[in-house]
Amino acid sequence: MDGNTRSNLRPGLKVRIVLKQDQATGKLTDGVIQSILTKSATHPHGIKVRLTSGAVGRVQEILE
Numbered sequence: 001m002d003g004n005t006r007s008n009l010r011p012g013l014k015v016r017i018v019l020k021q022d023q024a025t026g027k028l029t030d031g032v033i034q035s036i037l038t039k040s041a042t043h044p045h046g047i048k049v050r051l052t053s054g055a056v057g058r059v060q061e062i063l064e
Helices: none
Strands: 014-019 028-036 048-051 056-062
Antiparallel strands (some): 048 056
16 A cells, blocks of 8 residues: 555554655654545645644555
8 A cells, every 4th residue: 555545544544754844855754643634535745644743744655
């Protein structure tokens, strides 16, 4: 599953996101989805989510 498709994501799922300030370096942040912010079904750079920690970023990987 990839983070570019909204239907693959749901609150409570553990994911790895890239924060806006880390896009240049590619540093990833792990966390659990609190809410999905992107309204469209897909996004080429990843669906934007808010983690339970409050961090907001685009999903790069879904962790199982």
